[in-house]
Amino acid sequence: MRLNFIILLMVLVQTAGALFFIGDIGMSVLGIERQPIDWRLREAMEIGAAIALLIGLVLSGVLLLQSQRRLGRAEARLQRASGAFMEVVDESFALWELTRAERDVAFLLLKGFSTQEIAGIRKTSEGTVKAQTNAIYRKAGVSGRGQLLSLFIDDLLAETHIPSPPIEPEPRA
Structure with missing residues (x-):
């Protein structure tokens, strides 16, 4: 809210100053007669x-500095989040004992590439990618890409202390 007020104030102040000078020059160029005013008042208006x-x-400079600081903080948070995600990914891949090829395929799966695209990137057949994908799912204990991705999202959410939704107790038989 404060930032919006500063921006509005900056725009209004600059507009007032610019309109004074533009109006004065425009009236002179167009030959519009003006009522003469005392030179001291005129000087005071120009100074104002x-x-x-x-x-x-000055306000523009302050806003620019604030924006640069915010951008820097946002980039730092993004870098930390990216690093945290890669740590979770690396730890999980090691825990599941994925081979180097399976790690590559799993990472491409997490990035959203299709089986055909992964095969093209890795210069292997789609059958090889499907076999590696099945091995990844088996080792991770999931049945598909969505569940694989949710494992990492759950880990990241747990690290940022976002509360999980309550788990409903199973009904007794």
């Missing part, structure tokens, strides 16, 4: 308009 533009410049 110039100060308004300077304030707008």
Whole structure:
């Protein structure tokens, strides 16, 4: 909310200063007669308009610095999240004892590539990729790509302490 107020203030202040100077020059160019005013008042108006533009410049600089800081923090968080995800992936692949080829295929599966695309990337047959995919699912204890991906999402959510939905107790027989 505060940021929006600063932006609005900056725009209004700069607009006021710019309109003063543009209006003054425009009226001179178009030959529009103006009522003469005291030179001291005129100087005060010009100084006020110039100060308004300077304030707008300063506010713009402040907003730019804030934006750069926010971008830096967001990039750092993204880097940490990316690193955390890769740690979870590497730990899981090691736990499941995936071969190097299975690790490559599993990573491509997590990235959303199809069997045909994985075969093309790895320069192997689709049958080989399907066999490796089945081995990955078996070793991970899942039945498909969605469950494989959910294993990693669950691990990441657990690390960020997001509460899991409550598990309903099974009815007794």
